[in-house]
Amino acid sequence: MSAQNSPVKASRSPSVIETAEDFDNQDTLLKHVDISIVESEKRANGTLHVRDHYTVYLIDLKVTDADYKLVQSKISTIWRRYTEFEQIHDYLQVTYPHVIIPPLPEKRVLYAWRKSDTTDPEFVERRRAGLENFLLRVASHPRLCFDDQFINFLQQEHGWRETITDSGYILQAENKLKSLSVSIRLKKPDPEIESVKNYGKQLETNLGNFLYTRSKIIEKNYALCKLHANYGKLFSEWSVIEKDMGDGLQKAGHYFDSIADSIDSVAEDEEQLADQLKEYLFYAGALQQLCSNHETLQRALENAQDTLNNRISERSRAAAGKSGLMSRIFGTTDPDIVRDQLTRALDAKIASDNDNIEKAKTDLEDFTKKALVEIEYFQKQKDKDLHESLVSFITLQVKAAKKNLQAWTQIKECLQNMP
């Protein structure tokens, strides 16, 4: 299920990612194909219950590289629904524990400031954009993009659900959940990973707060701007009964209406920015997930070491002939034959224990190496993306404030020109 099984030339496999810079050197799927989600459609499960309606999204694949053999046809389209996206996402999470898996857009409506649910056309549109973003993120990640199941997700018309279920990822995911529910207390936690985990938690909190306050502000701002529509109505009705003031009032009324209308596009733009921030809110969760995976491996190593230590003390007791319960109670020693048998058996186990420890160590080192590169790359990308989003947010505020200022300046002028 990993890159080794995919029909890709060896040179393309992401084997030499030593540093964050190497990330950019790697070959990715996105360099050869264009992926986009072009539209969405409502489907029903046969019954007319509202519950059984769901939305599907049309993934459009265009091969831009003429020689690319991986993807079967030049242009292909396929319909997928959100739960199928969830499946591929969960699969990736389980299969690549050392990678920060790009997050899906929200399942339920978060930080809503007006009544909306997942069937709302605006929400569907935002989700479409979010899912497209997810695909692009995965397709541009050198470790993830050539995964068999992912390629199948993009192309396999029929039976994809069976294929992915066969991979057995669900069982792995459940196991992982079980292990996570046991709180992991390490004897010697890795300080770097610890700090990354804490950073992830902080980022999650901060982004959450920001998104919450932003939703409150846009709610109030929206109501405030729509209030101006009432002014507009008042003024235009008033202009009818006035002679001298009529002209000025009517003109002013139009500007009031423009204020009320302008907030709609501002709200839409801001919602897009909020979605960008939400992506990183979920990314922060994925970052913490990565740290947890590291902790799991470290725990495994510590367990293996504990097992070895216990075995060694067991062996030394066996060598002294004091292996059984009888010796503990009565102080008797075992007969020589028993003693030798036990000792030899335990020696064999100790050898395998040592092997286990070596394997766990290698696993952990391997994981840590890959994970740290991943984290470094992620930090850089995150810094750029968040900065961009925040600057766009400020720019949007400037734009909105300027629009208001302009409208009110015009209103003032209209009023001044009244006799």
Add this chain to the structure above:
Amino acid sequence: MASESSSAVLELNDADTEDTEATTVTDDTHEGVPLIMEHGYDIAVKVDAPMKQLSTLETFVTYRVRCVCARWPTPTHVRRRYNHFKLLHKRLSASHPLVAAPPLPPLHSARQQLDRYSPAFVAVRTYALNAFLDRVAKHPILTHSEDFRIFLTTPDDELDKVFKNENSALNLWGISNALYGSGETKTANGPRVKDPEFTSAADYLQSLQQKLTTLCALTTKLHKSTVNMGNELMGMKRACDAWSPSARGRTARACGALAAGAHAARAACARAPAPIAHRAVLPLLAQYAAAHTDKIHKRDAIHAAYVAGTNTTDDLHNRLEQASEALRSELSDWIPKTHTEIKSLLLDLADRQVNLHTQTVLGWEHALKLATESNLEDIFKTVSKTAVQNLSPSRCRSEMSPTETEKDLDDYSDEFDDEENKKIYKNGDVLESNDCSDKEIKADPLTDFTDVDLS
């Protein structure tokens, strides 16, 4: 109330001290706005400086009334309470039945009784009383009323002797009754007489009344919503302040900038002055329009009675003529004045809003600068290098930290891109640029450099 004063001094001072004077309970040592008569008038009045006064029986608020008049000598100031104003209003209405007296600000509602001395309430009432007295002073008929003179000139301690409730009430009720009689009220069921001149006037006044009431409600709500917005912006500032310590690099800067922007926007909202003038004057004008409408209906009643023919005496005809003439002259005086007042109130509102939004724009623009300016410094540092070197991606990367350069350049070009630029491809963009030709990368920093120069 100096709505459109030819005296610039009065206007300026009003704007400055209006809020402070009206909202604080001051004493008479405070000089207050200098009283200057407007062009065309021989009198100027001002109500200000509300003061709580305790007497043996009750506590109440008095207002300082000042007046300068060419017709009679006036004391520097006198103190009057709401009841005195009420009495003046009653007497004016009684002695001039054909003319609608300017309305007073309303009595306390039951709820407001709990808050009789709240600064906001007192401020609005002071303003409204001022408007009332000003209208009386500028009214061609009422200004010559004896009651008005008494009100303005009697020293405080002698006032109660002259301004007694009972006597005047009885007398004047008698007079007004005689003028209108009691028969006319029955014509409500009789044939309706439609006089186009007065009907259209009545219609206009009724609509105007409605409009003014709506306007007042809207403006109050606008102010309240603005203040609420300010509170929410405070929340955002706090969120950003909490975020920036743990954020890194450019994000921290952007965060701090956002906090600054939110702070400035919030300050602008908080600074928005309460619409006291609107809340005081607009309801007053609405009531005033209603009072006129009332007079028109009374006139129509006389007209109906006259037409009904049962009482065709010269007396009725005279009264009809009197009433009609009084109304005509009143309205021809009132409507332009009111329009002027409305215009100045609306301009005041527009002014405040323009101020608010100007401050908001400045605040956010400053924030934008804060968030982006250091990027330009980074660009300056790296431009020369990239411009000089042969820009094959691998060469580039070997010389300096590539991710930062490329990302800074992308950053920079993104900021100057169209707002419609979809940010979805951001990850793709970064990797795409690596495959760009040398020329493209060379072109970018140089054009950006020129952009920076000009801006």
